[in-house]
Amino acid sequence: MKKTEPAAVIWPFPKWPKSQAAEPVKIGQRPKSGDIADE
Structure with a gap:
């Protein structure tokens, strides 16, 4: 016990x-990383 x-x-x-x-953490980093990679 x-x-x-x-x-x-x-x-x-x-x-x-x-x-x-x-x-x-994964959802917040995924959209941020995608936005930076797209730009």
Whole structure:
């Protein structure tokens, strides 16, 4: 239970932050990179 306590405190959503952080970063960088490459 001690291993779950620190893990839950540091990462309450192991799938939320990873999926949410990876989605906005990829989506935000994709359109920006495309705009620069197109220009």
